[in-house]
Amino acid sequence: MFWRVLRWVGTTLTYTFILLTVMSLVMENSGLLKTTSVTQPEYEVSADQAVRFDDVQGCDEAKQDLEEIVQFLKNPHKFTELGGKLPKGVLLTGPPGTGKTLLARAVAGEAGVPFFFMSGSEFDEMYVGVGARRIRELFAAARQKAPSIVFIDELDAIGSKRNPKDSNYTKQTLNQLLVDLDGFSQTEGVIFIAATNFPESLDKALVRPGRFDRMVNVPLPDVRGRVEILKLHLKNVTIDPKIDISVIARGTPGFSGAELANLVNIAAIQASRDGVREVKIKHLEFAKDRIIMGAERKSAVLTEESRRLTAYHEGGHALVAYYTPGAMPLHKATIMPRGSALGMTVQLPEMDKNSFTRGEFLAQLDICLGGRIAEELIYGAESVTSGAHSDIVKATEIAKRMVRYYGMSEKVGPVQYTDEDMILLSSTTKMVIEREMKQLLLSAEERARELLVVHMEELHRLSKALLEKETLDQQEMIDIIKGNSYDKNNKSA
Numbered sequence: 001m002f003w004r005v006l007r008w009v010g011t012t013l014t015y016t017f018i019l020l021t022v023m024s025l026v027m028e029n030s031g032l033l034k035t036t037s038v039t040q041p042e043y044e045v046s047a048d049q050a051v052r053f054d055d056v057q058g059c060d061e062a063k064q065d066l067e068e069i070v071q072f073l074k075n076p077h078k079f080t081e082l083g084g085k086l087p088k089g090v091l092l093t094g095p096p097g098t099g100k101t102l103l104a105r106a107v108a109g110e111a112g113v114p115f116f117f118m119s120g121s122e123f124d125e126m127y128v129g130v131g132a133r134r135i136r137e138l139f140a141a142a143r144q145k146a147p148s149i150v151f152i153d154e155l156d157a158i159g160s161k162r163n164p165k166d167s168n169y170t171k172q173t174l175n176q177l178l179v180d181l182d183g184f185s186q187t188e189g190v191i192f193i194a195a196t197n198f199p200e201s202l203d204k205a206l207v208r209p210g211r212f213d214r215m216v217n218v219p220l221p222d223v224r225g226r227v228e229i230l231k232l233h234l235k236n237v238t239i240d241p242k243i244d245i246s247v248i249a250r251g252t253p254g255f256s257g258a259e260l261a262n263l264v265n266i267a268a269i270q271a272s273r274d275g276v277r278e279v280k281i282k283h284l285e286f287a288k289d290r291i292i293m294g295a296e297r298k299s300a301v302l303t304e305e306s307r308r309l310t311a312y313h314e315g316g317h318a319l320v321a322y323y324t325p326g327a328m329p330l331h332k333a334t335i336m337p338r339g340s341a342l343g344m345t346v347q348l349p350e351m352d353k354n355s356f357t358r359g360e361f362l363a364q365l366d367i368c369l370g371g372r373i374a375e376e377l378i379y380g381a382e383s384v385t386s387g388a389h390s391d392i393v394k395a396t397e398i399a400k401r402m403v404r405y406y407g408m409s410e411k412v413g414p415v416q417y418t419d420e421d422m423i424l425l426s427s428t429t430k431m432v433i434e435r436e437m438k439q440l441l442l443s444a445e446e447r448a449r450e451l452l453v454v455h456m457e458e459l460h461r462l463s464k465a466l467l468e469k470e471t472l473d474q475q476e477m478i479d480i481i482k483g484n485s486y487d488k489n490n491k492s493a
Helices: 002-030 060-074 100-111 130-144 168-183 223-233 245-250 257-274 281-293 304-323 358-379 386-404 419-424 427-454 456-469 474-482
Strands: 089-093 115-119 148-153 190-196 214-217 330-334 344-347 471-473
Touching: 060 089, 060 100, 060 190, 060 214, 089 100, 100 115, 100 148, 100 190, 115 130, 130 148, 130 168, 130 190, 223 245, 223 257, 245 281, 257 281, 304 330, 304 344, 304 358, 304 386, 304 427, 304 456, 304 474, 330 456, 330 474, 344 358, 358 386, 358 427, 358 456, 386 427, 427 456, 456 471, 456 474, 471 474
Parallel strands: 089 190, 089 214, 115 148, 148 190
Antiparallel strands: 330 344, 330 471
């Protein structure tokens, strides 16, 4: 009896479990268990601290384009009474870290209007129609708070080009965005701003006039912009009054605003680790070198012969840079290993350059090959090391651009040859191009060799000083080259 009862209870529980499981699956797939009353506070006005145009530096042209948006939000009747219409949408484009989101916040902060912020990836989920619904609710919330600003970051996540082969449900979010942009009237006082790093990937229907009437490019800052950005981030940092910010700005070409902010933060942390009360120029230089090349490899075990060879290599670069016409001014030389490099010679441009003359390119070739020639003169051709690999790569790239892209070869002429063109060229034309590139490099080697032979005494002095101090600044290198005395005991950081 006992076993019969036990078997009956077990069978009943098993069938009950199976029945409940099937019923729950049916109800879940039918949507009866989905809760529709829960609403997420994703369309509330952004509560971040107000940003003004003074907090955005390095993109003056972009700020000028957006200032009239601010005036429209403050006084829309000024523009509409004469029949003029302000753009409905503004698309901010540019590399990452240049301040596109900060600019959008600055527009809202200057105008004193509500700011709605969302990322493009927040609209779509696994359920069909969720993205389109969120677009409708976001724009409805913006209309209720008008005048206001709607900002969508990473617009390419939902605004990429449509493909006829795509399923209809994959286009619903973009289609709803197109409809809502067309539904705006000029009197509603709602400005739509979006940002993307890939404007070429956006759908043409999205960027046409009437939706995005204005494209504002936010480029990487030039040297003046970098000076202003550094000043902005150094306001809250205790710095040495003797610091020349322009030196750091000139040595950071291609840095975005975000990278410059990171540079200041690393410098402040390093100053704190050193136990000093203010950030000095050596801390900013340390931060710059760390971002560009990586951390110092102080634990690296190097033989004295390897350090001596590196010192002659960097001394060769420095001497050729100092004596070659058209070369950028020297900034510093070091034999402290960083990243994959055992040493480095840094030149500092006076201003950002967008174009170079043939003489300046030839000077760059001479400097690139100066280190390898110095090794050859001191140790012999059989003892040249692989440390000049990166120099040869850079020199070859310069020679290739001179011959194939810039028309700086008489035999090749002012003709461009891309990598695709090289496949289709005849063997004779390829040989001419290769011969011209090789001739440029061999001529650079010969000029560097002649210069270093003449100034061999200065090369020995530079190498000895680098072994003693590891890092030399511009004035110290000039003093050593001229035979003047310098402080041997004050090691640079």
